[in-house]
Amino acid sequence: MDDRRESRIPRPGFGGGFAAGAKPLETSRNANTSAAGGLDRKRKAEAPADMTETKRPNFSASQGPARPTRSNTTGGRSTSLQQGASARAGPSHGQPANQLPPVMEEEGWDAIRDRTGQSEEQVLDKVATFSKGAKPERKVEAYISLVKEMRALAKHLKVARDRLAEESEQWKKSSEELSEKVEETQQKMAELAGLLSNLESRKDELEKLLAEKEQTVASLHMDLQGLKADLQRATQQLEDCNRKNAELEESCRTNMQYNSQLQGYNSQLQAQVEAEKVKRDELQRAKDELQGQVARLTGDFSSTKNQLALEREQVGKMREEREAAVRDLSTLRLDIDNMRVERERALAEAAKAKEDLEKLRAVGGRSLETLETLTNEKATMEAQMTLQQKLITSMREELAGAKQGQAMSDAQAETRAAQNAELKAQVENLQTALADAERRIYEGELMRRKLHNIIQDLKGNIRVYCRVRPVSSAEAADSSHDSEMSLDFPATGDLVERGLTVTVPSSSAGQAPQKHNFAFDRVFLPGTTQQNVFDEISELVQSALDGHKVCIFAYGQTGSGKTFTMLGNREQPGVIPRAMKQIFENGQRLAAQDWHFNMQASMLEIYNEDIRDLLSRKKDESKKHQVSHDSNGVTTVSELTVVDINRPETVEQLLAQAMEKRSVGCTALNEQSSRSHMVFIMRIEGHNKTTDVKVSGVLNLIDLAGSERVKESGATGLRLKEAQAINKSLSSLGDVIMAIANKQDHVPFRNSKLTYLLQPCLGGDAKTLMFLNVAPTREFAHESLCSLRFGAKVNACEINAPKKNVVVPRG
Numbered sequence: 001m002d003d004r005r006e007s008r009i010p011r012p013g014f015g016g017g018f019a020a021g022a023k024p025l026e027t028s029r030n031a032n033t034s035a036a037g038g039l040d041r042k043r044k045a046e047a048p049a050d051m052t053e054t055k056r057p058n059f060s061a062s063q064g065p066a067r068p069t070r071s072n073t074t075g076g077r078s079t080s081l082q083q084g085a086s087a088r089a090g091p092s093h094g095q096p097a098n099q100l101p102p103v104m105e106e107e108g109w110d111a112i113r114d115r116t117g118q119s120e121e122q123v124l125d126k127v128a129t130f131s132k133g134a135k136p137e138r139k140v141e142a143y144i145s146l147v148k149e150m151r152a153l154a155k156h157l158k159v160a161r162d163r164l165a166e167e168s169e170q171w172k173k174s175s176e177e178l179s180e181k182v183e184e185t186q187q188k189m190a191e192l193a194g195l196l197s198n199l200e201s202r203k204d205e206l207e208k209l210l211a212e213k214e215q216t217v218a219s220l221h222m223d224l225q226g227l228k229a230d231l232q233r234a235t236q237q238l239e240d241c242n243r244k245n246a247e248l249e250e251s252c253r254t255n256m257q258y259n260s261q262l263q264g265y266n267s268q269l270q271a272q273v274e275a276e277k278v279k280r281d282e283l284q285r286a287k288d289e290l291q292g293q294v295a296r297l298t299g300d301f302s303s304t305k306n307q308l309a310l311e312r313e314q315v316g317k318m319r320e321e322r323e324a325a326v327r328d329l330s331t332l333r334l335d336i337d338n339m340r341v342e343r344e345r346a347l348a349e350a351a352k353a354k355e356d357l358e359k360l361r362a363v364g365g366r367s368l369e370t371l372e373t374l375t376n377e378k379a380t381m382e383a384q385m386t387l388q389q390k391l392i393t394s395m396r397e398e399l400a401g402a403k404q405g406q407a408m409s410d411a412q413a414e415t416r417a418a419q420n421a422e423l424k425a426q427v428e429n430l431q432t433a434l435a436d437a438e439r440r441i442y443e444g445e446l447m448r449r450k451l452h453n454i455i456q457d458l459k460g461n462i463r464v465y466c467r468v469r470p471v472s473s474a475e476a477a478d479s480s481h482d483s484e485m486s487l488d489f490p491a492t493g494d495l496v497e498r499g500l501t502v503t504v505p506s507s508s509a510g511q512a513p514q515k516h517n518f519a520f521d522r523v524f525l526p527g528t529t530q531q532n533v534f535d536e537i538s539e540l541v542q543s544a545l546d547g548h549k550v551c552i553f554a555y556g557q558t559g560s561g562k563t564f565t566m567l568g569n570r571e572q573p574g575v576i577p578r579a580m581k582q583i584f585e586n587g588q589r590l591a592a593q594d595w596h597f598n599m600q601a602s603m604l605e606i607y608n609e610d611i612r613d614l615l616s617r618k619k620d621e622s623k624k625h626q627v628s629h630d631s632n633g634v635t636t637v638s639e640l641t642v643v644d645i646n647r648p649e650t651v652e653q654l655l656a657q658a659m660e661k662r663s664v665g666c667t668a669l670n671e672q673s674s675r676s677h678m679v680f681i682m683r684i685e686g687h688n689k690t691t692d693v694k695v696s697g698v699l700n701l702i703d704l705a706g707s708e709r710v711k712e713s714g715a716t717g718l719r720l721k722e723a724q725a726i727n728k729s730l731s732s733l734g735d736v737i738m739a740i741a742n743k744q745d746h747v748p749f750r751n752s753k754l755t756y757l758l759q760p761c762l763g764g765d766a767k768t769l770m771f772l773n774v775a776p777t778r779e780f781a782h783e784s785l786c787s788l789r790f791g792a793k794v795n796a797c798e799i800n801a802p803k804k805n806v807v808v809p810r811g
């Protein structure tokens, strides 16, 4: 128990120091210190004051000032020594004064220090000094006291050294513990330092972040300022807009007026065109008549010419004959002269013979025989002469007749020549009139083309014609169909033949059906004939012959009449056969103006985004066709059959062949539904040999696949895939038209095969018409609404003025 208490005694003042922070020791020390302090105070209170006085040694002045007796004045260390010493010297302190041992007995150091108030150093440095004459006993006493003090101090120091050794051990241990703790602490500190550096780096990051945030805040602030400024500007702009809006409304009103003027102008132009057409027809008729006359006159002329030639020939012959007759006559004359000479000679001879006969008679009647002979000769000669005279007379008559004939044929030839000259003059006049008529027809044609184009442009380059098919007999007869009409058409007002209203039954019971109004360039009612429909688009077909790129689409749900409109049937041919007929007829008509046309046709279908050649006679379906366009906008489809066509019958055969090949599948909506887009492409190259003008047009006629919504078609599997491909390409077509109309930088032609194929024919230099085919009954009202909405979007588009592909020779 004592040991433990002693071990807690603090180190003496001259030993080593405590490590800072050794708290347990410090706490014990304080406790003991206060306990010791309590004992000291008790002892002081109990010790008699005089005794303390007397036992204090008498030091000289060199000993230094005497220290106060309070233990705490020497600091903690002295206090501890006192405490330890007093603990051991306990019994001697606890005795009453009269029982104290004599001073010379062993007194502990603590007691000595308490008594004398000296410190250890003071005792060690103490030197015994005596005043002169001091008694030896006093000196001895002083020495004894000093020795005692020294001894007490020595003991005390020994005890203290031992304790110090022990304490040193303990301190060593605690030092080791401490160094362990220090290590731990250092580790912890290192960890903490790591943590701190982490924290510092984190702090740096956070500071950076903070700085960034501050920057962001600053930029946001600036943005806010900018936005405020923008807001102000926007407000300003809004005001401007409002003002402009008012101006626009005003200009809109003006435009509307202008528009109605334009419409007036348009109708005037149309009237002009009609008048021009009438004139052209009249001119054509006049030309035909003139041509007939010319042909007749040319016939007359050539027959007269032939006759004249014949007559000339005859006259020539007659001349020859006359000349021959003249020659004969002169020969005859010569003969007559000869005969005359002969006769005269014969007469002379006869006279001579007579004379001779007379002489002979006279001579005696000699030579009777000779006389008879001579008489006979004379008679023969006279007969000959008579004959020759007759001959001469008849030849004279013939000559006179020939002369008369020649005079007549000369007169006839003159008449004919006069007639010929007249006919020539007439032919020349007619030829001049014909050239004039041809020139006027050519000018009329140019004017027609110009006006035609103006009208086409005024009508817009994308036109939408809605065609409503009649209710089929099957629909009317079958009660499972809702064959009530869902479409109404205005009977009066501006929208006659242009507007329609679709009434869509509500999907939820009890709700009223909804009405939607639409207006298009033209609406064909159910009874409209194929010819009426074609009449409305024939001008567009004509444009292809004039050198434009033209696309005519048929869009609509399955069974709405697309194929009927585009192809029709034998009795009611549709747009494609009629267009072919018109192109051929007009091509032939233009041949009179020296135009020569080359036409080529191809037919393909796009099925599931693959191209199939509909005119190929091969059965290989796996062939892949690539589409490419050159810089002139000429499209090529690799390995596609191209057929030269020179008569409409060829087209009929091609169409029949193509229809057999076209992909047909069944959906819940139509058992014979075409599941592909069919594209008929006709290229027309024209050349005017007189003017050397060249034109190059393309006519694309497209029967699109059914547009019904995938869900409605009830399709699954392959049919579902087909329906999805169809929907994608139809919506791509819509997107392309919108992008062109909105003048977007990028037009997504490549989003589908169809739009990529038709790219050059869908841009600014092309004319597009879309037939919007709709079924009339309530059963299809929802699909009709979708088709009408699509058409309305397309109809709202306006495309640049088209460019004609015409090459005019230089000079």
Ligand SMILES: Nc1ncnc2c1ncn2[C@@H]1O[C@H](COP(=O)(O)OP(=O)(O)OP(=O)(O)O)[C@@H](O)[C@H]1O
Pocket: 468, 469, 470, 472, 526, 556, 557, 558, 559, 560, 561, 562, 563, 564, 565, 670, 672, 673, 674, 704, 705, 706, 773
């Ligand atoms: N205007 C019309 N007059 C008379 N009959 C019509 C008319 N339009 C369509 N039809 C008839 O309606 C039926 C369906 O028409 P059509 O085959 O042309 O539809 P479709 O839209 O081409 O369908 P699909 O997408 O399946 O090819 C046909 O029997 C057709 O003869």
